[in-house]
Amino acid sequence: MSEFNVAVVGATGVVGREMVKILEEREFPLNNLTLLASERSAGEIINYRENKLEVQELTKDSFNTIDIALFSAGSTVSKKYAPIAVKSGAIVIDNSSAFRMDKSVPLIVPEVNPSDLTRHNGIIANPNCSTIQMVIALKPILDIAGINRIIVSTYQSVSGTGKDAVTELTEQSLKVLNNKKPKSKVYPHQIAFNVLPQIDEFEGNGFTKEEMKLIHETKKIFNNKQIRITATTARVPVFYGHSESVYLVTDKKITIKKLKGIYIKTKGIRLVDDIANNKYPLAIMSETYDEVMVGRLRKDLTEPNGINMWIVANNLRKGAALNAVQIAELLI
Amino acid sequence: MSEFNVAVVGATGVVGREMVKILEEREFPLNNLTLLASERSAGEIINYRENKLEVQELTKDSFNTIDIALFSAGSTVSKKYAPIAVKSGAIVIDNSSAFRMDKSVPLIVPEVNPSDLTRHNGIIANPNCSTIQMVIALKPILDIAGINRIIVSTYQSVSGTGKDAVTELTEQSLKVLNNKKPKSKVYPHQIAFNVLPQIDEFEGNGFTKEEMKLIHETKKIFNNKQIRITATTARVPVFYGHSESVYLVTDKKITIKKLKGIYIKTKGIRLVDDIANNKYPLAIMSETYDEVMVGRLRKDLTEPNGINMWIVANNLRKGAALNAVQIAELLI
Numbered sequence: 026m027s028e029f030n031v032a033v034v035g036a037t038g039v040v041g042r043e044m045v046k047i048l049e050e051r052e053f054p055l056n057n058l059t060l061l062a063s064e065r066s067a068g069e070i071i072n073y074r075e076n077k078l079e080v081q082e083l084t085k086d087s088f089n090t091i092d093i094a095l096f097s098a099g100s101t102v103s104k105k106y107a108p109i110a111v112k113s114g115a116i117v118i119d120n121s122s123a124f125r126m127d128k129s130v131p132l133i134v135p136e137v138n139p140s141d142l143t144r145h146n147g148i149i150a151n152p153n154c155s156t157i158q159m160v161i162a163l164k165p166i167l168d169i170a171g172i173n174r175i176i177v178s179t180y181q182s183v184s185g186t187g188k189d190a191v192t193e194l195t196e197q198s199l200k201v202l203n204n205k206k207p208k209s210k211v212y213p214h215q216i217a218f219n220v221l222p223q224i225d226e227f228e229g230n231g232f233t234k235e236e237m238k239l240i241h242e243t244k245k246i247f248n249n250k251q252i253r254i255t256a257t258t259a260r261v262p263v264f265y266g267h268s269e270s271v272y273l274v275t276d277k278k279i280t281i282k283k284l285k286g287i288y289i290k291t292k293g294i295r296l297v298d299d300i301a302n303n304k305y306p307l308a309i310m311s312e313t314y315d316e317v318m319v320g321r322l323r324k325d326l327t328e329p330n331g332i333n334m335w336i337v338a339n340n341l342r343k344g345a346a347l348n349a350v351q352i353a354e355l356l357i
Numbered sequence: 358m359s360e361f362n363v364a365v366v367g368a369t370g371v372v373g374r375e376m377v378k379i380l381e382e383r384e385f386p387l388n389n390l391t392l393l394a395s396e397r398s399a400g401e402i403i404n405y406r407e408n409k410l411e412v413q414e415l416t417k418d419s420f421n422t423i424d425i426a427l428f429s430a431g432s433t434v435s436k437k438y439a440p441i442a443v444k445s446g447a448i449v450i451d452n453s454s455a456f457r458m459d460k461s462v463p464l465i466v467p468e469v470n471p472s473d474l475t476r477h478n479g480i481i482a483n484p485n486c487s488t489i490q491m492v493i494a495l496k497p498i499l500d501i502a503g504i505n506r507i508i509v510s511t512y513q514s515v516s517g518t519g520k521d522a523v524t525e526l527t528e529q530s531l532k533v534l535n536n537k538k539p540k541s542k543v544y545p546h547q548i549a550f551n552v553l554p555q556i557d558e559f560e561g562n563g564f565t566k567e568e569m570k571l572i573h574e575t576k577k578i579f580n581n582k583q584i585r586i587t588a589t590t591a592r593v594p595v596f597y598g599h600s601e602s603v604y605l606v607t608d609k610k611i612t613i614k615k616l617k618g619i620y621i622k623t624k625g626i627r628l629v630d631d632i633a634n635n636k637y638p639l640a641i642m643s644e645t646y647d648e649v650m651v652g653r654l655r656k657d658l659t660e661p662n663g664i665n666m667w668i669v670a671n672n673l674r675k676g677a678a679l680n681a682v683q684i685a686e687l688l689i
Contacts, residue, residue: 176508176604178510178589178602180512180552180591180593194550195534198530198534199534202527202530202531202534213635214635214639214641215639215641218526218594218595218596218640218641219595219639219640219641220512220593220595220600220639220640221639222600222602222637222638222639222652222653222667223632223635223637227632227633230655230656230658231613231632231653231654231655231656231665232655232658240658253659253660254659255604255657255658255659255660255663255665257510257602257604257653257665257667259512259600259602261512261552261593261594262550262593262594262595263550263551263552263594264550266551268552268554268591270510270554270589270591270602272508272587272589281563300555300559300563301559303545303546303555305554305555306554307546307547307551307552307553307554308550308551308552309546309547309550309551320554321554321563321589322563323562323563323564324562324563325587326562326564326572326587327585327586327587328585328587331587333563333587333589335554335589
């Protein structure tokens with residue numbers, strides 16, 4: 026079998042649409058592409074190469090001929106339909122948080138832990154967007170110097186929430202610029218020209234689910250329970266691209282010069298670090314580059330093994346759709 | 358002498374205008390208010406109570422009858438005219454970075470180190486906006502538990518840069534929303550719907566001047582050279598209000614409950630921390646409240662004395678103009 030029947034579940038969402046684009050861009054060996062979505066979105070037309078594909082309604086029978094199903098329709102849909110897809114003989118690559126912390130489900134970033142892919146039971150989880158870019162940037166450091174401590178603050182774009190959030194930022198921005206009062210539907214507060222120190226719901230320990238995902242998923246992907254991580258995740262009025270201010274303490278010393286040399290050679294990473302010319306990773310650059318961008322690399326002045334850095338990536342592509350397709354490529 | 362001749366230098370800037378407003382709001386005991394600015398802005402009219410005051414051109418003779426001069430026209434102007442003002446008999450409260458790290462110049466946040474005000478030689482420095490809100494929020498913790506470590510990432514608004522930056526964010530936002538290419542003049546890159554991990558110029562150590570200000574000024578205000586601080590400062594597309602994600606490690610244990618109890622009683626701080634109802638400090642709230650807002654208080658899960666928090670304040674008022682007027686009030 027050298028060509029595959031692939032389904033995209035949640036094909037009309039922001040990540041689903043990127044999945045279709047990326048399958049095309051990367052010339053994924055497709056026999057057939059099935060686009061699935063809720064009843065509400067069924068019937069929509071999405072282009073794939075020269076074909077106009079009609080989105081089908083997701084049902085229990087959707088997966089009968091499917092080899093690989095890329096899910097990006099939220100946890101509830103994944104919990105219900107991923108086991109059905111597996112029973113139908115498909116391998117599921119799931120972009121939701123439904124199975125990520127399940128011990129029998131590998132959580133994969135192809136650049137970081139491809140070997141974890143060997144032991145799956147039909148479901149493979151795609152990590153959260155904010156996790157993917159951080160682990161890709163930190164993996165070379167982990168390998169060469171070990172990591173003892175990570176303290177991360179994020180600046181996340183609204184497209185991570187979905188289409189409605191992109192619309193909300195647009196509409197609210199226009200309102201504010203016209204001196205009118207903006208309305209909030211997607212977020213609990215105005216996002217335009219504001220910063221929300223909340224992503225997802227709060228847990229009992231005072232952290233948000235997004236913060237806990239970043240903590241737990243990083244440990245699982247790194248196969249390392251010892252790394253001490255703390256996180257603050259915030260939503261900023263940016264359409265595309267998540268930025269992260271990361272502070273870490275390594276076990277062994279590593280110079281910035283050496284680290285830059287490693288980053289230049291690392292596939293999947295783009296070093297953007299030329300402060301003499303005001304060059305560093307920017308959220309808007311993530312619309313151009315698929316790599317995880319790393320910059321503002323500098324030694325902490327107060328901790329011998331402390332390093333500060335700035336990490337940016339496209340949350341829809343590398344942070345979601347591209348990573349999922351890369352997992353599919355690893356599989357075949 | 359119970360009424361004072363006060364001058365505002367840089368009266369037409371965003372901070373200068375706030376200074377005039379705050380002198381009025383707080384009914385500062387004025388005999389006379391002189392508004393000074395560059396030749397370009399001289400002649401502009403600014404309201405003070407029922408009076409329309411004409412802005413005068415700043416010259417060497419501007420300070421002959423002045424008791425207190427509030428400077429907010431940048432370092433170059435302060436370096437040139439503050440010594441002239443002092444020679445003319447005025448006390449200078451300077452909002453620029455020109456004298457902040459000068460050992461003979463006290464760097465004052467009235468809620469934090471008012472006693473440092475006693476030993477000045479005519480010039481008193483107002484700290485940087487990002488420093489003021491952080492030291493106010495951390496002072497109660499320093500007093501009760503000691504602070505060993507601070508790791509801060511900022512989300513700073515464009516008004517901290519000045520009027521032109523507010524205009525740039527407005528114009529760029531409209532361009533982007535209309536699918537046109539925005540132009541950057543004030544910032545090296547597009548600020549609309551983007552995050553810039555650069556505030557002020559870079560130093561040789563890889564940190565920006567803004568980051569080094571936050572580090573050095575905090576130590577000076579706390580009279581504590583031992584605190585290990587590292588900082589990443591970023592500009593976000595927000596008009597007013599700086600947000601800060603602060604992680605700290607205390608010397609002694611302190612519970613979040615106890616800390617909240619202290620904050621509720623601390624003047625100058627507004628505790629906004631009710632996550633069950635999605636309440637936490639927001640940049641847009643700083644247009645309503647003058648206090649430094651603190652929230653998202655939680656224990657780090659990986660470090661016994663680690664605390665995460667979110668700090669927001671109005672960068673033009675408490676972060677600049679209000680703090681300067683409060684210093685003037687302390688003086689008299």
